[in-house]
Amino acid sequence: MNNVTVKQMQPLINISMLVAVLIGIYFTTWVNYLFFHVLAEGFSIIVAFSLFMIAWNSKKYISNPYLLFIGVSYLFIAFIDLLHTLSYKGMPIFTDYDYYANQLWVGARYLESMTLLLAFIFLRRGTAPKSNIVFAVYAVVTALFIASVFYWKVFPVCFVDGQGLTPFKKVSEYIICAILMAAIFLLRQNRGKFESKVYQLLLWSIICTIISELAFTFYISNYGFSNLLGHYFKILSFLLIYEAIIKTGIEKPFELIFLDLDRTNKKLNYEIEIRKKIQIEKEELIKKLKHALDEIKTLQGILPICSHCKMIRDDQGYWKQIEQYIHEHSDAKFSHGICPDCLEEHYPEVSARMKKNG
DSSP, X not given: OHHHHHHHHHHHHHHHHHHHHXXXXXXXXXXXXXXXXXXXXXXXXXXXXXXXXXXXXXTTTOOOHHHHHHHHHHHHHHHHHHHHHHTSTTOSSOOSOTTHXXXXXXXXXXXXXXXXXXXXXXXXXXXXXXXXXXXXXXXXXXXXXHIIIIISOOSOOOEETTTEEOHHHHHHHHHHHHHHHHXXXXXXXXXXXXXXXXXXXXXXXXXXXXXXXXXTTTOSSTTSHHHHHHHHHHHHHHHHHIIIIIIHHHHOHXXXXXXXXXXXXXXXXXXXXXXXXXXXXXXXXXXHHHHHHHHHHHHHSOOOBOXXXXXXXXXXXXXXXXXXXXXXXXXXXXXXXXXXXXXXXXXXXXXXXXXHHO
């Protein structure tokens, strides 16, 4: 009874712990906002890197192209988010410009949203992407983006001190939200290819990402409330990804990695049962046909029949009337009448009267 109660209370316990952790993280902003930022971004980086590790080391067995594609690509999203964290205003690493972090954020979210959208191309085709090619393409794209920010310095400015977000940053956030909405639409269209719980968690993860992006269209300070709210929803988004893929992949790997294989096996087992049933029915039909054939062969054989009384001798040596013998060896039934010749021979008066009456 106690075990049942604890199991029923587990969701409430988990939610309470999550709320406590989020409140605890908020209090870190009173001490140092950079510390809060490192915690928030660090969690998402760890989740993204873990997702890559699961996908990369299971690529030979993963039959879900969606999982494999986003698993490989999230390594590069994690790397850009790491640079975003290290370049945040106040961090003593990239000191030549205070707002690299804003540019890196936009680049990472573009990469993340496009990844969630493009993954459905492979899912709908039913063909797994070549992981090495995906890795190489994302490596090139990531390198070019980082070079545009730090080396060539041609990536559009996203934040102006004292003014806030630039039009490019705001428009980009709305475009990213539109891409994520398209990803939600495709996710719903393909919900049958995901385990039910994984589907729900992925759906809410994308929704939280959209809310996070919208929150990042309002702040005028990197330390403002809107910025804080955006990071909270990013934490929730990656927490849901953790629950959907990483935790499920560790606790129930067959439900995640081998979902399609499991469904195929169930389908094959069902077909085997149907074929067994059909085979049994066929065998029964064959037995009935053989029995009928045996009966037909008995009647087609040489029958010893008396040339005078027309009685037939059976296999046991008994003489039987022809009607009785045929009835015992077939489903035929007899009704007795009299032919015109016998009628004239045995009942001449009746025959004459019938001929006279025409």
